[in-house]
Each structure stands twice: as structure tokens, then as C-alpha cells.
Amino acid sequence: MNPETLILAIILLPLFGMFGIISSRNHPNIREAVTLITAALVAILVVRLAIQFMNGNSFAVTIAEPIPGLSIAFKVEALGMLFALVAGLLWLVTSIYSIGYMRSHKEKNQTRFYAAFALAISCTMAVAFSANLFTLFLFYELLTLSTYPLVTHAGTAEARRSGRTYLGILLGTSIGLFLLGILVTWFVAGTLDFQQGGILAGKLDPAWAGLLYALFLFGIGKAAIMPFHRWLPAAMVAPTPVSALLHAVAVVKVGVFTLLKVTIYIFGSDFILSNDITGGLIWVAAATILFASMIAMTKDNLKARLAYSTVSQLSYITLGAMLASKAGLMGASMHIAMHAFAKITLFFAAGAIFVATHKKRVSELDGLGRAMPVTFTAFFIATLSIVGLPPLGGMWSKWYLGLGAVETGQLLLVAVLMLSSLLNIAYLLPIPVRAFFSKPASGSHYTEIAEAPKTMLLAMIITSLTCVILFFYPDPLHQLATLATGGS
Amino acid sequence: MGNHISLLLVVIPLIAAPIVAVLPRGGRLPWLTTLIITFICAFLASSQLWMVLNDGVISYELGGWAPPWGIEYRIDAVNAFVALIVAAIAAITLPYALLSAEKEIPQHQIPLFYSAFLLCLTGLLGITQTGDLFNVFVFLEISSLSSYALISLGRNRQALTSAYQYLIMGTIGATFFLIGVGLIYSQTGTLNMQDLAKLLPQLSQLKTVHTGFAFIMIGIALKLAMYPLHLWLPNAYTYAPSVVTVFLAATATKVAIYIMLRVLFTIFPDDFLLATPTYDIFILSGMAAIIFASIYAIYQSNIKKLLAYSSVAQIGYIALGIGFASSKGVTAALIHLFNHALMKAALFMAVGAIIYRIGSCNMKNIDGLGKQMPWTFGAIVIAGLSLIGVPGTAGFISKWYLVTAALEQQAWISVVVILFGSLLAVIYIGKIIEALYFKPVTDSNQSAQEAPLLLLVPLWVLVCANIYFGLDTSLTVGVAEKAADVLGVVDIGIMNK
Numbered sequence: 001m002n003p004e005t006l007i008l009a010i011i012l013l014p015l016f017g018m019f020g021i022i023s024s025r026n027h028p029n030i031r032e033a034v035t036l037i038t039a040a041l042v043a044i045l046v047v048r049l050a051i052q053f054m055n056g057n058s059f060a061v062t063i064a065e066p067i068p069g070l071s072i073a074f075k076v077e078a079l080g081m082l083f084a085l086v087a088g089l090l091w092l093v094t095s096i097y098s099i100g101y102m103r104s105h106k107e108k109n110q111t112r113f114y115a116a117f118a119l120a121i122s123c124t125m126a127v128a129f130s131a132n133l134f135t136l137f138l139f140y141e142l143l144t145l146s147t148y149p150l151v152t153h154a155g156t157a158e159a160r161r162s163g164r165t166y167l168g169i170l171l172g173t174s175i176g177l178f179l180l181g182i183l184v185t186w187f188v189a190g191t192l193d194f195q196q197g198g199i200l201a202g203k204l205d206p207a208w209a210g211l212l213y214a215l216f217l218f219g220i221g222k223a224a225i226m227p228f229h230r231w232l233p234a235a236m237v238a239p240t241p242v243s244a245l246l247h248a249v250a251v252v253k254v255g256v257f258t259l260l261k262v263t264i265y266i267f268g269s270d271f272i273l274s275n276d277i278t279g280g281l282i283w284v285a286a287a288t289i290l291f292a293s294m295i296a297m298t299k300d301n302l303k304a305r306l307a308y309s310t311v312s313q314l315s316y317i318t319l320g321a322m323l324a325s326k327a328g329l330m331g332a333s334m335h336i337a338m339h340a341f342a343k344i345t346l347f348f349a350a351g352a353i354f355v356a357t358h359k360k361r362v363s364e365l366d367g368l369g370r371a372m373p374v375t376f377t378a379f380f381i382a383t384l385s386i387v388g389l390p391p392l393g394g395m396w397s398k399w400y401l402g403l404g405a406v407e408t409g410q411l412l413l414v415a416v417l418m419l420s421s422l423l424n425i426a427y428l429l430p431i432p433v434r435a436f437f438s439k440p441a442s443g444s445h446y447t448e449i450a451e452a453p454k455t456m457l458l459a460m461i462i463t464s465l466t467c468v469i470l471f472f473y474p475d476p477l478h479q480l481a482t483l484a485t486g487g488s
Numbered sequence: 489m490g491n492h493i494s495l496l497l498v499v500i501p502l503i504a505a506p507i508v509a510v511l512p513r514g515g516r517l518p519w520l521t522t523l524i525i526t527f528i529c530a531f532l533a534s535s536q537l538w539m540v541l542n543d544g545v546i547s548y549e550l551g552g553w554a555p556p557w558g559i560e561y562r563i564d565a566v567n568a569f570v571a572l573i574v575a576a577i578a579a580i581t582l583p584y585a586l587l588s589a590e591k592e593i594p595q596h597q598i599p600l601f602y603s604a605f606l607l608c609l610t611g612l613l614g615i616t617q618t619g620d621l622f623n624v625f626v627f628l629e630i631s632s633l634s635s636y637a638l639i640s641l642g643r644n645r646q647a648l649t650s651a652y653q654y655l656i657m658g659t660i661g662a663t664f665f666l667i668g669v670g671l672i673y674s675q676t677g678t679l680n681m682q683d684l685a686k687l688l689p690q691l692s693q694l695k696t697v698h699t700g701f702a703f704i705m706i707g708i709a710l711k712l713a714m715y716p717l718h719l720w721l722p723n724a725y726t727y728a729p730s731v732v733t734v735f736l737a738a739t740a741t742k743v744a745i746y747i748m749l750r751v752l753f754t755i756f757p758d759d760f761l762l763a764t765p766t767y768d769i770f771i772l773s774g775m776a777a778i779i780f781a782s783i784y785a786i787y788q789s790n791i792k793k794l795l796a797y798s799s800v801a802q803i804g805y806i807a808l809g810i811g812f813a814s815s816k817g818v819t820a821a822l823i824h825l826f827n828h829a830l831m832k833a834a835l836f837m838a839v840g841a842i843i844y845r846i847g848s849c850n851m852k853n854i855d856g857l858g859k860q861m862p863w864t865f866g867a868i869v870i871a872g873l874s875l876i877g878v879p880g881t882a883g884f885i886s887k888w889y890l891v892t893a894a895l896e897q898q899a900w901i902s903v904v905v906i907l908f909g910s911l912l913a914v915i916y917i918g919k920i921i922e923a924l925y926f927k928p929v930t931d932s933n934q935s936a937q938e939a940p941l942l943l944l945v946p947l948w949v950l951v952c953a954n955i956y957f958g959l960d961t962s963l964t965v966g967v968a969e970k971a972a973d974v975l976g977v978v979d980i981g982i983m984n985k
Contacts, residue, residue, distance in 0.1 A: 064959045066885060072959070138879040145873070152926055160926055167918065175877070175910045180903065183888070187895045 003059040006049050007074050007129055010084065013042050014091075014122035018115045025111040032099050035114050039092040042121070046088035053081050054479065060131055069191060072138065075131035077194070078483035079264070079333055083257050084128040085480075086337045090249050090344055090463070091121050097348055097459035098241035104355050104453050107239060112149060117242070119146040124250040127257070133182050133192040133266065136258060137174075140222070144170045147251055150242045151235050162234040169231040170221045177219030184212055185266060194261060196486060198268020206275035209267065213277055216262050217284070222255025223318055224311045226288040233307040240351030243303060248310055248343035253336050256317040260332055264484065269324040273408075278322035285322060286416045288315040293423035300361045302350045305427060306343070312420065313339045313386065319413070320401050326485050328404025333481035335397035338385065338470060342394055345382035345463040346428075349375045352452035352460065362431055369436035371449040374457050378464040380432040385467040387424045393470025396478075493536045494548045494561040494617050497571065498627075500532075501525055501610040509603035518599040519586050522606060526578040529609065533575035537568040541970070547619075555619070556680035562619030566971040569822070570746040571616040573829050577738040578609050580833070584946040585731040588840050592729040593641050601641055605735070607634035612743045621669050621755075622679045624747060625662065628711065631743070632658045635736055639728040650723035657710055657720040665707030671700030684755045692760040704751055705766070712744030714807055715777035718800045722784075725796035730840030733792060737799055738833040742825050745806055749818065752810070753975040761813075770811030775905045777804025782912035786919070791839050791849040794916055795832065798875065801909060802828045805890060808902055812893050815969075815977040820889035822968035827874070827882040827957060834871035834950035838864050841939035841947065846932070851919070856929030858921075860936045863944050865924050867951045872917035874954040877910045882957040885964065 017038030024030040053076050060075040098117075102110050123143035130136035144167065152163035186192055189199040200209060221228045235247050263272065272278055292312035299305040313335070320332025352375045353359060357368065369376040381392065388398035398417065405413040451457055470477065504525045511518045540546060540563055548561040563571075585605075593601050611631025615624055636658070640651035673679055675696050676687045691697050706717070713721040721741075725733050752761065761767065778801050785797035802824070809821030839849050841864045846853060858865035874881035887906065894902040938944070957964050 066959050066961050067888065067965065134879065141878050142880070145878075155926065155928075160922065163926070164918075164922075167914070171876075171914050172911055175914070176907050180891075180907055183891050183895060183903075187892060 004061045010045050011125045014118040018118040021114045035095050039095040043088050043092045070134050072135045073131035074129040078480045080128040082480040086340045087124050093459045094245040096455050100453035100455035116149045127254050151238045159237050162237040165234040166231045173219050173221035177215045181215035194265035201271035209277045220258050224314050229311045236303040236307050244344045244347035249340045260321045263321040272324040282322045285315045285319040289420045297427040323404040325404045325407045327400045329485040330481045331397050331400030338393045338397040341466045342382040342385035348460045349379040352456050356452045366434050366438040367440035372451050376432045376435045378460040381464040383428040391471045392467050396474050497532050498614045501606045505603045505606035518602040522602040523582045526582045529575040530579035533572040537572045540568040556678045556683040560619040561617045564974045567616040569967045574612045574739045580946050581735045588731045604634045604637045615743050619681045638732040642727040647727040650727045654720045654724045661707045661710030664703045668700045668703030689757045708748050712741045715773045722796040726793040734836040738829040767811050767813045770807045774804040774808030778909035785916045789851045815972045816893035818972040818977045819968045820893045824886035827886045830953050831871050831874040837947040838868045841943045845936045855927040858925035861938045867947050870951050876913045880958050882954045
């Protein structure tokens with residue numbers, strides 16, 4: 001298969017999968033088989049594309065050109081490849097997990113669930129391979145819309161209310177600010193193509209560039225920078241596989257990925273560094289890191305706690321992007337992957353706990369460790385990766401982020417990163433520790449509770465092991481991140 | 489044959505109208521005749537546009553009398569474009585009309601309905617074809633009178649009062665227009681648009697000319713429902729039969745906008761306009777329409793009324809584009825003219841399909857219908873996204889050009905208002921979608937089925953057009969740019985005044 005068709009195949013396969021899912025709606029086994037086969041194929045194709053890309057090939061496809069100079073086009077570059085790799089592999093794992101979750105939970109409307117899920121992945125892949133800001137925006141919006149039925153899946157009044165928050169903030173920021181930023185960029189630069197070194201340098205007064213960057217920073221609502229983060233906790237009303245893949249990986253990472261793309265390929269790191277464009281804005285990210293962590297500590301609902309943890313971790317990436325130094329961008333790019341594997345494990349574990357025990361609250365988990373050892377071990381490993389301790393992959397990205405802060409002489413930011421790591425420990429570590437070492441509230445050990453279905457355990461084991469592997473073998477990620485930041 | 493097209497476009501529906509009226513009542517012959525006529529018109533209009541784009545302006549002398557004494561039909565890219573919109577929408581509406589009209593209009597009135605429809609089409613096409621200002625008034629009255637009749641055919645008794653309300657407002661508008669034309673005529677002695685354009689520059693200091701201009705403007709503004717002269721529109725659209733709403737929403741106001749463009753850019757000289765507050769009024773009215781009409785739309789419980797208010801807001805976008813006084817702005821206005829016809833026709837058709845099934849389009853009664861009528865629902869979602877301006881749809885192209893035009897003028901407030909309008913559209917479209925899909929199905933809707941194919945096919949043709957023209961804009965943008973060029977829009981710019 002030649003590389004151009006490979007790109008299109010990766011984007012279109014989930015779409016075909018969606019039609020397959022819909023047409024096999026009356027045969028759950030066939031439907032799930034369609035999901036698994038599609039996900040497996042996508043994973044294989046993404047890996048093949050990555051191998052071809054690492055061998056130094058670069059490819060581009062143009063689909064249509066609605067407005068002269070403004071095309072719907074795809075192109076493979078390092079950052080997008082990295083993101084597509086993460087999303088593609090994790091979709092497969094999540095599909096394995098969802099089958100166990102959705103069935104043992106006897107969810108309704110499962111066909112709609114799998115279909116919307118496949119559509120969301122298709123959009124995510126399209127975002128990853130976008131060759132210009134216009135294409136990216138198109139699929140960014142489609143992603144919001146395709147995930148809306150997933151957020152409101154339960155159909156309850158609460159789900160509808162959350163759906164409204166979700167749609168309101170994401171569409172509101174994207175139309176009100178992001179689109180405005182794109183239009184201004186188009187007006188100033190005359191193009192929206194992602195180009196190494198950026199397209200704005202020399203065309204925009206640095207003071208205005210700061211304002212434009214703010215439009216992107218707040219307009220890309222999926223990056224969940226405060227005060228536009230409320231949609232993410234609201235989205236937690238969705239079934240856990242959705243929270244796991246979409247609201248820890250695909251959707252939120254589309255946000256920070258977009259911000260990184262804008263930073264590297266629209267503004268250009270040199271333009272940002274030499275004019276100190278992000279100097280003030282960087283503190284918004286720093287504040288989000290700290291505040292979100294503090295809010296996470298107060299949440300007793302496990303998924304809500306994880307959601308705020310995600311808000312905080314996303315701002316690591318945003319912060320890295322705004323540092324705009326080589327190490328900062330490197331750390332940000334790698335954190336996309338590192339955080340993805342760790343956070344999805346945490347959500348998988350939360351879902352497994354919910355399926356096995358119907359417990360949602362952190363305070364109810366004491367002593368569960370013995371009954372569900374695999375789940376809580378996975379949770380423990382992922383926690384350490386989030387905190388950034390060796391021997392886990394999360395260490396590398398934090399390392400580079402810290403390096404980036406030191407490199408640019410922002411010692412206060414180093415302190416923020418340190419403090420945040422401590423906060424991570426404070427709100428995550430007690431969960432597995434108390435599950436293993438505390439006694440249940442009732443006093444006696446759980447005997448009637450067993451681990452969740454095997455497919456769910458399998459998924460958790462894969463992702464948590466990946467966290468370990470990424471510590472010892474971060475090379476592919478490292479290579480892609482280096483390419484993305486324009487290093488040698 | 490070639491150069492008679494412009495006349496045939498008007499004459500064919502005009503002759504067909506009385507014939508249809510006397511056709512037998514029971515069968516479907518009136519419908520079939522009208523269908524054929526509209527298809528012929530659509531074909532003629534597209535070949536006319538093709539000819540204009542290839543060979544330039546067509547001038548047709550009615551009865552062989554040379555202008556400025558005789559009536560001249562003068563076709564350039566602008567009116568050929570608008571004529572195509574009108575004829576194409578009529579042709580798409582007609583297949584839809586059969587079942588929808590049988591459901592909503594008493595049987596004995598159906599031939600009269602098609603007859604009035606053809607007269608309305610005659611009037612609208614006539615306005616686009618003629619190059620004579622008084623002739624515009626004649627056709628304006630033909631289209632208006634027939635649309636009063638069409639609206640009053642609605643099922644509810646409110647249809648009568650709405651038609652009456654529209655009659656009063658429409659007549660005031662037409663009278664103002666006529667007074668204005670008379671005043672201009674008293675000074676220039678001509679009614680031919682080209683001739684007027686030549687004579688008016690020397691007369692632009694005259695008070696009479698100014699007065700005439702003001703009368704004409706207000707007259708047309710009433711017709712096109714420019715905020716705050718829009719009060720007739722919501723009721724008229726709401727209580728008219730569905731198919732009438734589809735047709736009028738997509739064409740009637742558009743034709744009025746066309747006349748507005750003609751008067752502003754072809755007839756009156758640029759420095760005359762600059763001496764008047766015309767452009768400022770357009771911008772203010774446009775912004776007010778976008779904000780207030782959208783907010784009204786959010787609070788409507790009748791979906792047709794909601795969409796009607798949304799139409800007022802969308803006309804605001806077009807007014808804004810005109811107000812920028814630049815070729816980019818007028819291009820954007822013309823693009824939106826076309827795209828808005830597509831999305832509103834699709835939305836009103838979808839609502840018509842709902843009415844066909846459950847007999848109501850009230851928010852309260854549509855709960856959960858999305859699952860019963862998936863294709864209708866899908867159409868509402870896509871057309872709604874187009875209305876919001878999501879990329880990949882025609883609506884996005886409109887918004888894109890409009891905002892670029894605003895940025896060019898550094899009209900920051902307008903930029904913010906345009907984007908804010910999109911957000912308000914998210915809310916009112918979201919309300920419909922939420923009720924259709926996310927509320928549990930009510931018992932009375934349990935038995936509702938998907939709309940018949942004859943309603944769905946025209947609907948989905950329009951929906952696909954909404955996507956197609958979001959991806960390939962060579963027709964819309966190409967023609968609109970050419971039209972703005974033909975109108976001779978000079979980049980005055982609101983900043984340079």
C-alpha cells in the first residue's frame with residue numbers, strides 16, 4: 001500500500017467500521033468483532049506508517065480546496081505521527097476493555113456507543129494528520145460533535161446537563177476564540193499551512209502576537225486550560241471507556257496537540273522565544289497545574305479526581321509548548337504519550353472497580369486491594385508514572401519539562417513542577433496504598449468481590465506494562481519528539 | 489432562441505398560472521404541470537447563467553422598443569445568479585410539494601395553490617430579469633399578492649391574520665418603493681436602470697433625489713425584513729403551509745436583497761451613498777438583527793417560528809456584508825444569499841416532514857422523534873450545522889468570507905458579533921436537536937414513522953448541497969466574486985469615510 005493511501009486508510013477505516021457496526025446492530029458478537037478488527041487494522045496501519053515515516057519518507061494528500069489557498073489536506077509529520085500512534089494503539093486496547101465493561105454493565109444503546117466511538121477515532125486521526133489549521137479545525141469540531149452522544153450516553157437529566165456544558169464550552173471557545181485566531185492568522189499570513197519555523201514571524205507585531213496566542217490558548221478548549229476546563233469533569237458522566245480513551249487520550253490530547261502544532265508550525269519557536277510572546281500566558285498554565293491538582297484532592301468521586309488530574313496534566317503539555325524551548329517542546333510532545341498510557345490505566349482501573357463493586361468514591365475503596373490485586377497494582381504503577389518517578393515512562397517527559405524550565409531560566413516554574421509532583425502524590429498515591437493496607441470500613445475483608453472481567457484486566461495489564469517499557473525504551477517516542485522540535 | 493431565454497423565464501410561468509388554476513381538482517395534474525414548468529424554468533435559468541458567464545451581459549428589448557423608452561431586460565452575473573437560486577429552489581420544492589400540500593391544504597384549493605405558486609415564481613423571476621425600475625414594482629406586486637394568498641392557505645386561523653399583517657406591511661413597502669421611484673422619475677425622466685445610473689451623478693445634490701432614495705430604501709427594507717422592519721416575517725413564515733415557507737424563506741427575501749444591491753451599487757453613484765448614512769445603517773441593522781433576532785429565536789417554542797427568527801438574523805449577516813462597502817463584503821453577502829437559501833430550505837423542509845407525520849412543530853410535541861425519523865433528524869443536524877457555520881458545510885464558507893471582509897475593514901465589533909451570532913445559533917439549533925433526540929419518546933410519537941420518500945429525497949438533495957458547497961465553492965464564490973465585480977462595487981470601506 002503506498003503511503004498516501006495509508007493515510008487515507010487510517011482515517012477512513014474507523015468510518016467504514018462505524019457503518020459495519022451500525023449494520024450489524026442486531027448481532028452483538030459480530031458488532032464487537034467489527035470493532036476489534038477495525039481497531040486492530042488501524043493499529044497495524046499506524047505502526048506501518050510510523051515505520052515508513054521513520055525511514056525518512058514524508059507524504060501528503062489533498063482532498064479538496066473549498067477556498068483558494070485553503071485546502072483539506074493531510075500530511076504526516078513527526079508530532080502527528082506520535083499522536084496517531086498513541087491514539088491508534090490505545091483504541092485497540094480500549095476496544096478490548098469496552099466489550100467487557102459494556103456487557104458486564106448491561107449498558108443500553110451499545111451500537112450507538114461503538115459507532116460514535118469509531119467516528120471519534122476517525123476524527124482524531126484526521127486531526128493528527130492535518131496539513132493545515134483549516135483541516136485541523138474542521139475535524140476538531142467534528143470530534144466535539146461525534147463525542148456528544150457518548151457524553152450523554154446515559155440519557156439522564158444529569159447526562160443531558162453535562163452534555164450541554166460539554167458542547168457549550170467546546171463549541172463556544174472554538175467558534176468564539178479559536179476560529180477568530182485562525183481567521184486573524186489567515187488574514188495576516190495569507191496561509192494556514194503548518195510549516196517548520198512558523199508562518200507568522202515577521203508578519204505580526206510581537207504585542208499582537210501575544211494576543212493572538214491568547215486566542216489560541218483559550219480558544220482551544222479541548223486543552224482544558226482554566227477557566228475553560230469545566231467541560232472535562234462534566235464529561236465524566238459518560239461510560240468509563242469513553243472517559244478513558246476520549247477524555248484522557250483522544251479528545252484532550254487533540255487540544256494540547258493542536259496547541260503544540262500552533263506553537264511549532266504557526267508561530268515557530270524562534271519567533272516566540274525571541275519576542276517573549278508567551279511570557280505572561282505561561283502563568284495561566286502554571287496556575288492551572290496547581291489549582292487543578294488542589295481541586296483533585298478535594299474530590300471524593302474517583303472519576304472526578306482523575307478528571308481534575310487530567311486538567312492539571314494537560315497544562316504540563318501546554319506549559320511545555322509555551323516554554324517553546326527545545327527541551328520544553330520535547331517534554332510536551334513526550335508527555336502526550338506518557339500521560340496517555342498512565343491516565344488510561346487509571347481510568348481502566350476506575351471502571352474495573354465500578355464494574356466489580358459499583359463503588360465510585362475514593363473513600364469506599366479501603367481494603368479492596370486484596371480482592372482486586374491486578375487492578376490496584378496497575379493503578380499503583382500508573383500513579384507512579386503520573387507522578388514522574390522511575391522506572392516509569394512519565395519520568396522522561398517531566399525530566400524534559402523541568403529541563404526546559406531551567407533552560408529558559410524560569411526557576412519559579414521549576415518550583416511549580418516540583419510542587420505539582422508532590423500534589424500528585426498526595427491525591428493519587430493514597431488510593432492504592434489504602435486499598436492494599438487499610439482495613440475495609442466494615443472491618444472484615446471482602447470475600448464476595450472478585451476482579452473485573454478478563455478483557456478489562458488484559459487491557460489494564462497492557463497499558464501499565466507499557467508505562468514500564470517506556471521508561472527503558474523511550475526511543476521511538478524520543479526520536480519522533482526530536483524530529484517534531486526540529487532537532488537533529 | 490438563445491436571447492429569448494430571459495423573457496421566457498417570466499412568460500412561461502405567467503401563462504401556466506391561469507391554466508393550472510382551471511385544471512381538474514381531484515387529480516394530480518395541477519402539480520404535475522407546475523412541476524414541469526419549474527423544471528423548465530430551472531433549466532432556462534441555469535443556461536442563462538452559463539451564457540452570461542461566457543458571453544457577458546444579455547440585453548433584451550421587450551417588444552423591440554429600444555431602451556430607455558421600452559422596457560429592457562438586462563441580465564448580468566448578479567441577476568442570473570439570483571434567478572438561478574429562485575428557479576432551482578422552486579424546482580426542488582415542487583417534488584416535495586405534492587404530499588406536503590395534500591396534507592396541509594384543502595383539496596379544492598390545490599389547483600389555486602399551484603396557480604398562486606406559479607404567479608409568485610413569475611414575480612420573483614421577473615424582478616431578477618428586468619432592467620426597469622417601474623417594472624420591478626410591477627413584479628414585486630405580483631409576487632407579493634400571490635404570496636399573501638399562499639400564506640393564507642395555512643391550516644390555522646392565524647394564517648389569515650398573518651397574511652393580513654404581511655399584506656399591510658407589504659403594501660406599505662411597495663407604496664414607499666413606488667413613491668421613491670416616482671420622485672426619481674420626476675427628476676430624471678427615466679426608469680431604465682442603466683439610464684438612471686448615467687443621469688443620477690449630476691443630480692445627486694437634489695433634495696428630491698435624496699427623498700426618493702430614502703423612500704426606495706425603506707420600501708425594499710420592509711420587503712426583505714431588514715431589522716427592525718421584520719415584524720411581518722415570523723408570523724408569515726410560521727403559519728404558512730410548510731411548502732410555502734420553504735419556498736418563500738429561500739427566495740422572497742433573497743430577491744428583495746438583490747433589488748437592494750441593484751439600487752445601491754448600479755443605480756446610485758458611490759459618492760451619493762457616502763453622503764448618506766446608508767452604510768452605517770446597514771451595519772447597525774445587521775448587528776442588531778444578528779443579536780436580537782437570534783435571541784428571540786432561542787425563546788421560541790414553535791420550531792417554524794424559531795427558524796423564521798433565525799432567518800431575520802441571517803438577513804442581518806447579509807446586511808452586514810453590504811454595509812462593509814467593499815467588494816469582499818458584497819461577495820460575502822452574495823455567497824450567504826445562496827448558502828442561506830440552501831440551509832433554510834432544508835431546515836423548513838425537515839420541519840415540514842415532521843408536521844406531515846405528527847401534525848405539529850411545537851417543541852413540546854417533538855420529543856424523541858429523532859429515533860422515529862432518523863433521516864429527517866439527520867437532515868436537521870447537518871443543515872443546522874451549516875446554519876451554525878461548522879467547517880465542511882456551506883455555512884462555514886459564508887462566515888469565512890464575511891469575517892475576512894470584516895477583518896479587512898478592521899471592523900472588530902462586527903467580527904465579534906458574527907461569531908457571537910454563531911454561538912447563539914448553537915443554542916437554538918441545539919434546543920431542537922436535544923428535544924428530538926435526547927428526550928424520551930412520548931406515547932403519541934411512538935407510532936410516528938419516517939417521512940415518505942417524496943419528502944425525503946428533495947430534503948436530502950438540499951442537505952447534500954449544503955455539504956457539497958462547503959467543499960467545492962467554485963460555483964458560489966466564483967459567481968459571487970464576478971457578480972460583485974459586475975455591480976461595480978468600489979472598495980470605499982467604512983474606515984475611510
